[in-house]
Amino acid sequence: MIEDKKEKIADEIERQQTEDVMAALTDRVECPAATGCKEGHKAGFVNIVGNPNVGKSTLMNCLVGERMSIITPKAQTTRHRITGIVNSPDYQIVFSDTPGVLKPNYKLQESMLNFAQGALTDADVLLYVTDVVEDPTKNAEFLASVAKEKVPVLLVINKIDLLKTNGDLETIVARWKQILPNAEVFPLSTKENFNVPNLMARIVELLPPSPPYFGKDALTDKPARFFVTEIIREKILTNYDKEVPYSVEVIVEKFDESENSIHIMATIFVERDSQKGILIGKGGSMLKKVGTEARKDIERFFDKRVYLELFVKVEPNWRNRENKLKSFGYIE
Numbered sequence: 001m002i003e004d005k006k007e008k009i010a011d012e013i014e015r016q017q018t019e020d021v022m023a024a025l026t027d028r029v030e031c032p033a034a035t036g037c038k039e040g041h042k043a044g045f046v047n048i049v050g051n052p053n054v055g056k057s058t059l060m061n062c063l064v065g066e067r068m069s070i071i072t073p074k075a076q077t078t079r080h081r082i083t084g085i086v087n088s089p090d091y092q093i094v095f096s097d098t099p100g101v102l103k104p105n106y107k108l109q110e111s112m113l114n115f116a117q118g119a120l121t122d123a124d125v126l127l128y129v130t131d132v133v134e135d136p137t138k139n140a141e142f143l144a145s146v147a148k149e150k151v152p153v154l155l156v157i158n159k160i161d162l163l164k165t166n167g168d169l170e171t172i173v174a175r176w177k178q179i180l181p182n183a184e185v186f187p188l189s190t191k192e193n194f195n196v197p198n199l200m201a202r203i204v205e206l207l208p209p210s211p212p213y214f215g216k217d218a219l220t221d222k223p224a225r226f227f228v229t230e231i232i233r234e235k236i237l238t239n240y241d242k243e244v245p246y247s248v249e250v251i252v253e254k255f256d257e258s259e260n261s262i263h264i265m266a267t268i269f270v271e272r273d274s275q276k277g278i279l280i281g282k283g284g285s286m287l288k289k290v291g292t293e294a295r296k297d298i299e300r301f302f303d304k305r306v307y308l309e310l311f312v313k314v315e316p317n318w319r320n321r322e323n324k325l326k327s328f329g330y331i332e
Contacts, residue, residue: 042207043092044124049116049146051138052076052100054131055158058190060084060097063200067301068220069097069230076100076246077237079108080329081115083221085214091204092212096123101139108319111330120145125152125206128183131159132172136179147180152206155183156199161192225252228298232266232310235293236279239286244278247271249318249328261305264298269315276312287312 048056057069057078064084071077078099086093098119099112120126128146130136136143146153155176163169173185184202188195214221229250237245247270254265270276280287287310295308318324325331 040209041090041092041211042204043094043210043212044207045094045096045122045213046125046127046203047096047098047119047123048127048129049098049119049142050100050129050156051134052102054100054129054134055190056100056129057082057097059127059129059156059158059196060095062190062193062196063093063203064095066219071234076102076109076112077234079112080226081119085218085220087212087216087218091207092214092216093203093207094213101142103139106319107322107325108330111325116142117145120149123149123151124208125154125203127154127156127203128180129156129158130176132157132162132168133159136175143179147182153180153183154199154202155180155185157185157187158190160187161189161194224257224302225255227301228252228255228264228266231297231301232268232290232294235290235297236268239290239293240278244270244275247275247319248279249315251328257304261307262298262302263307265309265311267311267313269313269318271314271316271318273314276314279312 048060050056052075057071060069060082061067061071061084064086066084068084069078069082076099078097080099082097084095084097086095096119098116101116102109102113104110104113126146126149128143157169157172157176160169169187173187176183176185186195186199186202188199190196229252232250233245233248236248236250249269250266251269252264252266254263256263268279270279278286279290281289291308291310294310295306298308299306315324318328322331
């Protein structure tokens with residue numbers, strides 16, 4: 001599986017370099033000559049939206065069968081729209097994980113909200129994810145937009161393993177049906193993989209007839225560098241508290257790959273000198289810990305030996321500077 005993943009990521013790097021990825025979002029691949037796909041083939045975009053910390057990223061990883069999105073207990077872990085592609089001879093599903101819906105306090109969060117709102121405009125099937133503890137009235141304006149959707153909406157109620165009785169679930173479902181009356185309801189547990197296969201089967205049923213949007217061996221539209229930055233950021237999120245994880249951005253400056261190894265140089269940007277000191281730690285101990293944990297995960301991801309160098313720089317107030325958000329890929 002790891003070898004297959006490595007080949008798929010390499011294919012996507014080449015695809016990025018030929019400038020065909022963005023065109024693939026709008027121009028479908030000819031079928032069957034170019035792809036060998038069957039007559040009656042189905043394909044579509046399935047976008048995953050919802051509030052922070054309800055399990056959107058975990059759900060996408062379950063549906064795709066690969067660890068495409070990083071997962072931590074902290075809100076705002078996902079900052080970009082992250083694509084994971086599932087292929088079979090009969091269909092192609094392009095899943096899109098999105099940042100949690102929130103009221104933005106700075107320009108970075110505005111961009112994150114734009115990613116979530118954009119997911120309402122280009123979906124063939126929409127998954128709205130909630131859980132058994134969330135207040136259904138939270139972010140009512142966004143929910144009102146979901147209720148107006150013309151495409152099929154599947155309401156995913158996650159974490160039902162936390163409930164004590166079926167009566168509790170019935171109450172939750174009834175309340176949500178008042179808010180999203182046209183949605184199909186799928187109570188499930190990503191932790192236990194309960195009802196996830198049934199959700200996947202329904203998604204396949206709802207896909208429109210179409211040739212594939214991407215090559216049938218594609219796993220994502222993101223380059224390898226993106227997954228490196230996400231793995232490093234995940235380790236920062238899990239090792240630091242308070243404002244430090246949210247003030248961090250990671251940029252891969254160097255990615256030199258040989259047959260058996262990869263040499264990576266990455267810069268971690270923070271907003272203040274005090275955050276830089278916390279991130280590095282006494283005698284560099286914390287930065288070394290982050291680097292060691294990230295390197296191990298990157299090696300598992302690529303199935304190669306990795307040499308990882310981390311540097312920390314201060315970029316004051318980058319979360320509110322449009323030019324920096326553009327350079328970091330949050331604004332086009």
